Amino acid sequence: MDIDRxxxxxxxxxxxxxxxxxxxxxxxxxxxxxxWRRNLHPEDVPVIPTGANRLPKFLAFESRMRRELHGLSAAxxxxxxxxxxxxxxxxxxxxxxxxxAAQMLALPYNPNNVSAESAPVTIDMELKAGLQLAxxxxxxxxxxxxxxxxxxxxxxxxxxxxxxLRLALALKAFPVALQAASVPLPGVPDxxxxxxxxxxxxxxxxWTAWKQWRDALPAKExxxxxxxxxAQRLEQxxxxxxFARHSGLRAPAVFxxxxxxxxxxxxxxxxxxxxxxxxLIPGKAMRLDLDALSxxxxxxxxxxxxxxxxxxxxxxxxxxxxxxxxxxxxxxxxCTARGQGFAVHVDAAWGGYLASLFREADGALRxxxxxxxxxAAFPAPHVQAAIEALHRxxxxxxxxxxxxxxxxxxxxxxxxxQRAIDVLAEGADYVFQPDDxxxxxxxxxxxxxxxxxxxxxxxxxxxVYVTHRVLPLDASHFGELQALSLRATEVFVAKxxxxxxxxxxxxQALVPFHPDxxxxxxxxxxxxxxxxxxxxxxxxxxxxxLSADPTRPLQLxxxxxxVTTLKREAMGDADTxxxxxxxxxxxxxxxxxxxxxxxxxxxxxxxxxNPFLLDEHGDSPVMDxxxxxxxxxxxxxx
Ligand SMILES: *Cc1c(COP(=O)(O)O)cnc(C)c1O
Numbered sequence: 001m002d003i004d005r006x007x008x009x010x011x012x013x014x015x016x017x018x019x020x021x022x023x024x025x026x027x028x029x030x031x032x033x034x035x036w037r038r039n040l041h042p043e044d045v046p047v048i049p050t051g052a053n054r055l056p057k058f059l060a061f062e063s064r065m066r067r068e069l070h071g072l073s074a075a076x077x078x079x080x081x082x083x084x085x086x087x088x089x090x091x092x093x094x095x096x097x098x099x100x101a102a103q104m105l106a107l108p109y110n111p112n113n114v115s116a117e118s119a120p121v122t123i124d125m126e127l128k129a130g131l132q133l134a135x136x137x138x139x140x141x142x143x144x145x146x147x148x149x150x151x152x153x154x155x156x157x158x159x160x161x162x163x164x165l166r167l168a169l170a171l172k173a174f175p176v177a178l179q180a181a182s183v184p185l186p187g188v189p190d191x192x193x194x195x196x197x198x199x200x201x202x203x204x205x206x207w208t209a210w211k212q213w214r215d216a217l218p219a220k221e222x223x224x225x226x227x228x229x230x231a232q233r234l235e236q237x238x239x240x241x242x243f244a245r246h247s248g249l250r251a252p253a254v255f256x257x258x259x260x261x262x263x264x265x266x267x268x269x270x271x272x273x274x275x276x277x278x279x280l281i282p283g284k285a286m287r288l289d290l291d292a293l294s295x296x297x298x299x300x301x302x303x304x305x306x307x308x309x310x311x312x313x314x315x316x317x318x319x320x321x322x323x324x325x326x327x328x329x330x331x332x333x334x335c336t337a338r339g340q341g342f343a344v345h346v347d348a349a350w351g352g353y354l355a356s357l358f359r360e361a362d363g364a365l366r367x368x369x370x371x372x373x374x375x376a377a378f379p380a381p382h383v384q385a386a387i388e389a390l391h392r393x394x395x396x397x398x399x400x401x402x403x404x405x406x407x408x409x410x411x412x413x414x415x416x417x418q419r420a421i422d423v424l425a426e427g428a429d430y431v432f433q434p435d436d437x438x439x440x441x442x443x444x445x446x447x448x449x450x451x452x453x454x455x456x457x458x459x460x461x462x463x464v465y466v467t468h469r470v471l472p473l474d475a476s477h478f479g480e481l482q483a484l485s486l487r488a489t490e491v492f493v494a495k496x497x498x499x500x501x502x503x504x505x506x507x508q509a510l511v512p513f514h515p516d517x518x519x520x521x522x523x524x525x526x527x528x529x530x531x532x533x534x535x536x537x538x539x540x541x542x543x544x545x546l547s548a549d550p551t552r553p554l555q556l557x558x559x560x561x562x563v564t565t566l567k568r569e570a571m572g573d574a575d576t577x578x579x580x581x582x583x584x585x586x587x588x589x590x591x592x593x594x595x596x597x598x599x600x601x602x603x604x605x606x607x608x609x610n611p612f613l614l615d616e617h618g619d620s621p622v623m624d625x626x627x628x629x630x631x632x633x634x635x636x637x638x
Contacts, residue, residue, distance in 0.1 A: 007480060007611055010471070011094040011405075014084050014612055022097055029105040080548045080560065085613050085622040088606040089546070089562035091317070091350060091402045099406040102466035103459045111458025113153075114448035122458030123445050125465035126153055130414060132465070133398055135363055136355045136473040137348075138391035139416050143440030150421050150444060151414035152451055153400070153461055157349030158263035159452050160397035160413035165254065165267045166452070167395060167415060168309045168343040170423045171203040172196060172252060173234035173242065178210060180232040180245070183225065185213055192246045196306050199341030200394050204420045211422075239272045252308035252342075253300060254278050257288035257323055258569040259316040261347060277308070283570040285513055287382075288312060288323035290331060297335055307335075307342040312393075314386060315351020315403075318564040318605060320519030322351060324382050326389035343394040349411065351517050352398030357479035357486075358387045366475060374483065376490045383516050391416075400464045403482065403609065410460045418444070425449045481611060488613040489518040491620050492606065496522060499627040506638040507538075508583045512566060512603065513575065521564065522604040525583040526638050532589045536602040538637070539563060543604070545633055559626045562607070565600035 012018050052058055081087050083094040111119035113126050130151025135141035139149035154160045175195035178188045187206055189195040198206070210229070214222045234242045243249055251273055256264050258280040268278040281293045293310065300307050310332065312323040325346060332344050348355075358366050358379075368384045379387075390396065393416065400410040415421055418440065426449045448454055471477040493511055500509040500522075508525045515521075524542070525535040546561035548554060568576045568590050579601075580589050590599050614620050 025101040033108045078550045085610045087560040089560045091607050093609045096405040098470040099463040099467040103463035106459035106462040112455050113458040114455045116445035119458040122461045126461035129464040132468040148418050150418035154411040156411040157397050157399045160411045161263045162267040163413040164345040164395045171200045177229050177232035181228040199336045200343045251277050252306040254309045256311035258283045261317045284572040285575045286319045286321040290327045301340050309343045312346045314346050314348035315517050320515050320517040322383050322386050322516040325386035329389050329392045346393050346396045349397045349399040353403035354482050356473040357482045359474045361474045378486050421450050485518045485609045489608045495623050503634050518608045520606045539602040558629050562605045564605040567600045
């Protein structure tokens with residue numbers, strides 16, 4: 001196995017091997033920042049007097065600060081050791097040095113990416129980071145094209161998903177406002193219900209046409225029309241006012257697979273749609289069941305119930321599974337053709353960066369055969385198809401702070417067509433300043449008008465942009481990192497299966513389904529046990545042995561993992577039956593026992609993203625150690 005050793009330079013390393021690299025960068029750029037301060041107006045005399053740092057108050061302040069910082073540093077030693085290959089719990093690992101260095105470098109400049117006025121440098125980096133990610137997933141990323149994609153950073157995947165919902169809702173309701181305001185534009189449907197069924201692309205076209213039409217009117221007339229349309233918009237009326245005015249319309253449904261992240265529930269609550277509007281589609285082997293979704297969409301169509309969005313997950317949080325995105329888009333196209341428009345958003349908070357492995361440096365998609373080189377099974381055909389289909393979706397969430405190996409506070413939202421985001425522009429029509437005179441960057445530099453946040457760190461944007469420059473989002477750079485993680489996953493699965501054989505005398509253990517990406521689960525049932533509650537108690541106890549316990553020295557924890565649960569809704573009946581049988585649990589185990597939590601099976605969950613899981617021969621002593629630890633634990637506890 002040939003592991004690209006360039007990656008050895010990318011991280012601080014489990015042992016802090018690259019400490020000098022990070023230290024020299026930190027010192028160099030901190031000094032550089034100081035020179036920048038001094039050179040602003042060198043003729044200004046220093047304000048803080050020489051010798052001030054020897055006066056009692058200064059010294060008292062310094063010692064107080066040092067005491068607290070030492071306290072903080074000591075306390076942080078109880079942190080979870082994400083950097084260690086012994087940590088295979090949640091979706092986090094070591095940090096890429098270029099990102100960490102860029103973020104630390106930018107921090108003392110304190111740019112605020114709410115607008116270019118407070119972040120003249122890092123705003124453009126954020127817009128470019130959006131384009132870098134857009135190119136990775138196959139969106140148009142040429143800013144001179146009017147159909148170019150647009151992306152911005154968010155605090156994380158949760159807010160990017162909320163932004164997806166917010167944009168879809170704005171686009172869905174806008175044609176209704178045009179209709180209600182009787183705007184004489186071709187393409188405006190005759191009825192509110194028809195207007196509420198338009199697909200996002202049709203809404204974007206209407207929005208663009210409306211702005212052109214309005215801006216060609218004399219100023220006074222244009223203002224009047226703007227006022228009329230604005231008064232009819234959902235954003236003006238609120239859901240209550242909007243639906244009171246249009247009694248024939250109903251709150252639109254959001255379809256997501258049952259494996260969807262809980263941020264979708266949060267988002268529906270936050271937007272006032274309500275949890276009732278979020279319809280979780282039962283899964284088939286932890287992936288969206290297209291037949292079930294198709295039935296649900298048919299039912300909505302028959303009942304005239306509008307649909308806001310269908311969510312596909314690219315890398316589920318709990319299982320790393322990838323939904324059949326390509327089939328989802330075919331279904332979307334069929335629905336659009338029958339006048340049932342809705343947005344497709346892909347939640348790739350976890351799996352988004354996997355797409356880098358599927359791109360050549362020139363942006364071309366790689367064939368499945370090319371991607372598959374060096375893997376035992378990756379990529380499954382539906383995974384390849386999902387990546388290839390991404391250019392057809394409306395919007396996407398990708399988290400640089402997950403498989404982008406960057407510090408927290410970095411999620412990203414992208415929409416396929418930059419013209420869509422304009423409907424979110426805060427105050428656009430009141431201010432009534434045509435803002436589309438300039439180029440792509442000029443148009444979007446007032447980021448605060450579109451994003452859910454206001455003030456936000458430009459340092460995050462610097463980290464994302466610089467990292468993508470150092471490690472471009474293609475197969476031979478960023479993709480290498482993803483490949484490493486996927487290879488580690490395949491090694492882990494093989495070792496897990498051998499482990500299951502070894503412990504078979506004491507527990508039934510198995511990998512419940514083959515992973516699409518780099519999360520691997522393990523299910524257990526002690527031999528002879530027929531009760532779900534006891535199987536769950538067994539894994540919960542194992543979980544405690546795999547947790548970083550803040551009340552004890554960290555070194556007492558040998559390995560660090562996480563758990564999740566399996567439910568019938570996500571697995572589907574066939575997979576549930578298969579799994580329960582393999583575990584020697586009764587077929588009704590998920591329904592038979594009373595008590596909270598007894599409708600789900602607790603399982604171990606492993607995230608294989610640490611870049612140092614494999615040694616130079618492609619083997620993994622650390623994984624061997626982990627399975628030996630599990631084996632010892634099982635012997636002691638059964
Ligand atoms: C992590 C995750 C989220 C939420 O992202 P945060 O950055 O934690 O807010 C949403 N969806 C999926 C699929 C995720 O894995």
